[in-house]
Amino acid sequence: MARVKIDALRKSYGSAQVIHDIDLDVRDKEFVALVGPSGCGKSTTLRMLAGLEDITGGTISIDDQVINDLDPADRGIAMVFQSYALYPHMSVAKNMSFALRVAGKPKAEIDARVKEAARILHLEEYLDRRPADLSGGQRQRVAMGRAIVRRPDVFLFDEPLSNLDAKLRTQMRTEIKRIHQEVGATTVYVTHDQVEAMTLADRIVIMRGGHIEQAGAPDEVYNHPESEFVASFIGSPPMNLTPAEVADGGLVLEDGTKLPVNLARFEGLSAGDKVTFGLRPDDIVLSGHGMDVNEPWNSKGTVNLSEPLGGETLVFFPFAGSEWIAKMLKPRALKVGEAIDLQFDLSRCHLFDRASGKRINNTK
Ligand SMILES: Nc1ncnc2c1ncn2[C@@H]1O[C@H](COP(=O)(O)OP(=O)(O)OP(=O)(O)O)[C@@H](O)[C@H]1O
Ligand SMILES: [Mg+2]
Incomplete structure (x- = not known):
């Protein structure tokens, strides 16, 4: 179980407030996409969830436990970034198992988890390769593998596909959806690509200027945009x-x-x-x-x-x-x-x- 609840979450850098009292309740196993124009606060919100950024006000809880002051490593959260720095000198298997080895997990368990992640991600035949010998999409899958082996309760993605070319992005989008169906973890996915949000998410949260403009199922935000901004942002070509x-x-x-x-x-x-x-x-x-x-x-x-x-x-x-x-x-x-x-x-x-x-x- 991992229900993620955000209440009156706020963030300021000095005198500049960039997140304004946002509320969001993500159900267990739900896939929520955060979308909005550049600078609207998507990454900041995600980084506060992950514990990589202090919060100025409000609370974040997972299953009713407030995690505001919990160390990132103790939150049961794994994050996949746009730029996924893989270790170039390590094999795919070693890259994926790195966090587990640091945590001192038994070898048999590490091997089993890597094998399982490789199966889900279709990486079985690449486990001995170095990142330099992989395609962009394969590297991105290794980055996801590093998150999956940790068996997190919550996955956070920050524009994981924006470095890939259009065709690969569409393929990986389908992969991510399939992986979510198989792994079933609660997911918050940041993108500024509204098509990605529409196709992947159970619910879309449209942000603007540090506020939540609307949150709803893809068909709801498409058919009943609550504002002109949402109407112009969701849908391609636009309204x-x-x-x-x-x-x-x-x-x-x-x-x-x-x-x-x-x-x-x-x-x-x-x-x-x-x-x-x-x-x-x-x-x-x-x-x-x-x-x-x-x-x-x-x-x-x-x-x-x-x-x-x-x-x-x-x-x-x-x-x-x-x-x-x-x-x-x-x-x-x-x-x-x-x-x-x-x-x-x-x-x-x-x-x-x-x-x-x-x-x-x-x-x-
Ligand atoms: N360390 C910082 N100091 C001051 N302001 C910051 C800092 N980090 C982010 N900001 C500001 O906070 C706001 C939200 O930034 P954020 O990175 O969350 O946007 P975003 O929605 O992820 O945008 P993008 O789509 O471009 O990634 C921006 O106005 C940004 O300039
Ligand atoms: Mg961002």
Whole structure:
């Protein structure tokens, strides 16, 4: 069992506060991803969990035991970093067993644990090699092996895949998910790659400026972003967003475009309210090249740019003073400047209060 609980956690460097009273409760065996832009406090939070950084205020507990003052080695936590310094003169097996040998564990036990970790990580045939003779992905697996042999209750990862090329990163992402399913340890995983977070995590925690902006399951943060920030951060390509004003019978955009959004579905709006209107690229389709649309609003556009991705094509088109993105399922080739018919599914739109950036809740 390892439930990790953070209460009112705070961190200041001198007079600069970088973590502002965050609360987070990670269930036993849960995989939580911390995401957010550079400098938002992801690594600092993780390092406080690991005990590598003093905490300024608040508590961290594991299974109801406060661990604020516990030595890093006594926390039952193992951390895997982005730069995994392996010992170059040691074999893979020796690298993996290093911590256990320092701790004076019996040889038979060390051998068994290394063998087990090598099996999980598909490293059995490389145990006698030096790190220099491995690929980047294999080295990263050795770094994970060093953590796994310690049999920690909690794994912490700080951007473990960002040094790898795109293809390897996707492969290792799948590996990490598989390893988590097999090992089952509570995991907190830091990344600024929201796709990595979406695919790996049971729950995503979006941080911004030392605060938690939203925490929820991947589909929850995708479908119900609590703020404009989360809406723009989660999802690739990002949500289309534009300023709008509430009027009779719908919204008016800044260029005068009227959108017949059914505003009765949203709470507490009145004429003249300034909002941000958001619609994901998935919810704007080229007529005849998409799914059924619930509340279609038809518009004409021209192609600025298209990005064929194989199964679908992203279509960039000018709309309401900026460039928007639509998705073309069942794609055909498009020409720059070509006229297209678009269908916006207004039933899927998101509205945010323009001043606070907070979501305006819809009732259904
Ligand atoms: N030792 C330090 N002294 C002063 N400020 C620090 C120190 N370490 C980190 N910070 C500041 O704390 C804030 C959070 O840093 P942190 O490393 O946690 O960000 P991050 O979310 O991990 O970013 P990245 O995605 O770039 O790794 C930043 O503004 C950073 O400049
Ligand atoms: Mg960091």
